[in-house]
Each structure stands twice: as C-alpha cells, then as structure tokens.
Amino acid sequence: MHSTSDILDIRQVEKSKIDQVDFDNLAFGKNYADHMMVCDYKDGAWQKPKILPYGPMEFEPSAKVFHYGQAVFEGMKAFKDENNKVWLFRPEENFNRINISSKRMAIPEFPKDYFFAALETLLKLDEKWVHPGDGNSLYIRPFVIASENGVSASPSNEYKFMIICCPAKAYYNSPVKVLVADHYSRSADGGVGFAKAAGNYGAQFYPTNLANEKGYQQIIWTDSNSHKYLEEAGTMNLFFRINDKLITAPTSDRILDGVTRKSIIDLARHQGVEVEVRKITVEELVSAAVDGSLKEIFGTGTAATIAFIEGFEYADKYHDLPQIENPYSLRFKKGLQDIQYNRAEDPFGWRYEVKLD
Template sequence: MNNTDIQPDITEIKNSRIDQVDFSNLQFGKVNADHMMYCDYIDGEWQTPKIVPYGPMEIEPSAKVFHYGQAVFEGMKAFKDENDQVWLFRPEQNFERINKSSKRLAIPEFPEDYFFASLKKLLELDKDWVKKGEGNSLYIRPFVIATENGVSASESDRYRFMIITCPAQAYYNKPIKVIFAQEYSRAADGGVGYAKAAGNYGAQFYPTKLAKAKGLDQIIWTDASSHEYLEEAGTMNIFFRVGDKLLTAPTNDRILDGVTRKSIIQLAKDNDIEVVVEKVSVKEIVNAAKSGELKEIFGAGTAATVVRVEGFEYDDVYHDLPIVDEPYGTFFKKSLQDIQYNRVEDPHGWTVKAF
C-alpha cells in the first residue's frame, strides 16, 4: 500500500462491542466493527479523513444522493493468517475501480494516500474483528455519496467518502439456482454497468424477486439489445465450463471488471486451463447442457469468492448441472483462498500486508 504522511484524525471507541457478537452465526453485512472512516469534499477539496466510532450520522433530506443517486461503492476483504497477520487482496484494484466508478457519476476522485492511510489505520484499530479460520474475513465497504443540500437536478458540490467494515463468513453456504434473463436488463451500452453504482443493484432487486418467487436464487443477465449473450450474474461475474474449456464474457461498459474474475483468469492460465474470453451465447450454453458438455457454471466475486451454480432455467425449462470430479470452481476457490489467507506463496504479488 502507498506510503504517506497523511494521517486521519482519530476518535477511538470507549467500549468495544465485539464481546456481544456471535461470530459463529453472522448474517452478512448486519454487524459492523467498532470504527468507521469518513472524509468530506468541501469547496473543491477533500478534507482531513476522520476515524470515529461506528454509528448513525446526520444528513439532510435534500441531500442529492437521495434524489439523483450519486453513490458508488466497493467491496474488499481483510484476511487473518495463522500468525495473526492481516492481509488485503489486490487492494489497488478496488481503489482504482472506485475512482473509475466515481468519474462516471461525476464524483471527484479520492486521493490514493488518503485511502490507504485511512484503511490501514481502520484495520489496525479493529484488528480483533478480523477472525482466523476458513471462510472468515472482515468485509470492507468503501463508498461515496453526494451530500450537497438541494433538489436541483445537477451534480453535487459536496460529497462524503466513507469506509465501514463488518465481520463475514461465506456469502453463499450452498449452490445456487439461476435463470437466464429474457425480459429485464441489468445495463445498456453507454450506461453505468461497468461502475459499481448503487443504482445498478437497486434496479436488479425487482427482477431478482421475481426469480426467487420461482424458487431460483439469482439471474444471469444477458445483453440488453438482444438477450442472446450471457454477461454476468446478479452480484458476480460468471464462468462456464464446456468440456475442459473455461468461458467468460469480456468486460465492456455493461460488465463489471471484477477483481476475483481477473484473478481466476490468471490462475487458469497458470494451471494450463484453457480460458476463452469472448461473447458467450445463450444458445451455446443451452445446447451444451442438452448434450452433456456443460460441466460447470460458477459465479465469482469478492463477497462470494466462488459459488457453484447447480442448475439454470431458460424458456421455462430447468437444466440440472452434473456433479463433476475435480470441479474447476472448487479448485479456483481453494487456490484463491490459499493466497488470501497467506497459506501458499503468492507468485503475482496480489496480497498486501495491512500492518
């Protein structure tokens, strides 16, 4: 992480809440660690970052985030190894992406030294919230919101950058069932699909609710213009194994450039697994399922790491996927977590010691 002389102002919590938490029974995102960081953008400049006890904050009802949706976020994790050292996984990728998202929504980019100095100090203060053990992590949520008061339809001139954290276990504890989208779209050409804009996720909830009513868990989104090509899942990038070949869609202005996605692509290359990054058609995958050539579908993302898809629905027909020996998804999940928990050598320099 970037060395810096920038130091956040710190107000430490008087009494930690950690003893009140059942770490063996966590609901993702519901329990927050003791501290949070915020930094305000005022008069064209980011102010000194502040770390304070986690808690409510005041914001006026006319703040532009509520009316025009200027809000972007990131998802990261901190991992603790068996020697009680805390590690981050490719954090520079998340920093670059939140600024890329911000730029698309006319939000001023956040300084790199502010980001990493604040993140490092926040993790130092709340290091006990990072638990050891398989599947355990501290989920890190940086985000930016527009805070200028006023309902005029224009970009804000004030913003708040924040980082909150929450202890986490596995996001999905079982395989999922999906539906290939045929009516609704996640994103369109020229839009904000590549950004982690809050509205991208809000717009997914209703179609996902319809899918859940049918007994399914998630949607694999298709291109908005034709619904002929598979692009990404509700909260994840998506991979398909046809025979021994791994397929995934290329990133574009509709698809999020996932950190886990690009790490899996690299791990596939490292292990001589053929990976093809090109458009993946619905027809190709449906036909592969019918012929028995479709061996796996799995999602990839920071929260989930890797999650197996056990079947999909298309045209009101449900297709079960086989249980295969030595699945790619299991291999990639273990390979990633071995690196993240500092159990094996990291040949790509992806892990960064937090402190």
C-alpha cells in the same frame, strides 16, 4: 512520507462492542466493526479524513444522493493467517475501480494516500474483528455519496467518502439455481453497468424478486439489445466450463471488471487451464447443457468468492448441471483462498500485508 496523524484525525471508541457479536452465527452485513472513516469533499477539495466510532449520521432530506442517486461503492476483504498477520487482496484494484466508478457518476476522485492510510488505520484499530480460518474475513465497504443539500438536477458540490467494515463468512453456503434473463436488463450500452453504482443494484432487485418467487437465487443477465449473450449475475461475474475449456464474457461498459474474475482467469491459466474471454450465447449454453459438454457454471465476486451453480432455467426449461469429480470451481476457490490466507506462495503479488505494529 506523511505520518498517519498528518493524514487522519482519529477518535477511538471508549469500549469495543466485539463481545456482543456471535462470530459463529453471522448474518452478512448485520454487525459492524468499532470504527469507520468519514472524509468530506467541499470547497473543491477533499478535507482531512476522520476515523470515528461506527454510528448513525445525520443528513438533510434534500441531500442530493436521495434524489439523483450519486453513489458508488466497493467491496473488499481482509484476511488473517495462522500467525495473526492481516492481509488485503489486491487493494489497488479496488482503489482504482472506485475512482473509475466515481468519474462515471461525476464524483471527484479520492486521493490514494487518504484511501490507504484510512484503510490500514481501520484494520489496525479493529484487528480483532478479523478472524482467522477458512471462510472468515472482514468485509470492507468503501463508498461515496452526494451530500450537498438541494434538489436541483445537477451534480453535487459536496460528497462524503466513507469506509465501514463487517465480519463475514461465506456469502453463499450452498449451490445456487439461476434464471437466465430474457426480458429485464441489468445495464445498457453507454450506461453505467461497468461502474459499481448503487443504482445498478437497486434496479435489479425487482426482477430478482420475481426469480426468487420461482425458486432461483440469482439471475444470469443477458445483453439488453437482443438477450442473446450471457453477461453476469446480480452480484457475480460468471464462468462457464464446456468440456475442459473455461469461458467468461469480456468486460464492457455493461459488465463489471471484477477483481475476483480477473484473478480466476490468471489462476486458471497459471494452472494450465485454457480460458477463453469471449461472448457466449444463451443458445451455446443450452446446447452444451443438452449434449452434456457443459460441466460447470460458477460465479465470482468479493462477497461470494466462488459460488457454485447447480442448474439454470431458460425459456421455462430447467437444466441440471452434472455432479463431477474435482471441479474447477473447487480447485480455483482453494487456490485463491490459499493465497488470501497466506497458506501458499503468491506468484502474482496479490497479497498486501497490513502492518499492525
């Protein structure tokens, strides 16, 4: 085993800025922890990672990320339990997925020992930024960008892999209304929809702005060929409860393989709930809403955990969802968070303790 000093160069802040942050009134993604990780790829290899004080960086205007969009990212969270232990949730899934995303964008894959050494060192240094209690977490954003200078239309030969962290509360504080897409598309067959490529999110901002103007917070995307099948929302995978059955779309090269999504599938089945992973049509959703068999829609994601959807619009008609007792969404959110905050047994082996000593 390598020691941390063998793997990382570390330069700590002289004084923490944690006292400047109001943890009771956090806007998501506005405050950042004291340290960040930066690792450069050049001469055909990843160099020694560095832990540095969080701060601005300089790039030349010709850096390829600005011109050809070679950029991928991940979203993770660290949680603190009542005994001040810090836990990650399924971090290997995030590590594997950022390399899957990188490969699709012609970015070199990142070494596992670098990733985990950097992650654990950041959390040890910035442990006080992880607040305990429901809804509190430290959001972790690993990402890679093409940093080589040059405007030739070709993959970069240089990259920066970085990790930054920000304290977070719940992403959605109240139920959301959604618009079912019938014109714009998030991704296409053979494309990069399954990857967490930065451009996937940039491309959906305009249609989401149009939905916001109509009073909707998110779009439920449909397949690009026919707009017949429901897929995912802008920042979330989706679950539909029809009677007592839970339905979610299968992953594909258009749909992100969400870590929270697959965790909810396992958790639901563990609790005896029937889950179908299959295509679901807009027509089936509308029919279920009309005949009353549609009980719930909820979204899942790292930032959102579980977001409750109170209604949807399709073809200029709005459908309210019923108010029901003991919804699956609430039950699964509690079950998931009890594992994340170390309040319950973890039969799946999802928790990953960060050794602070």
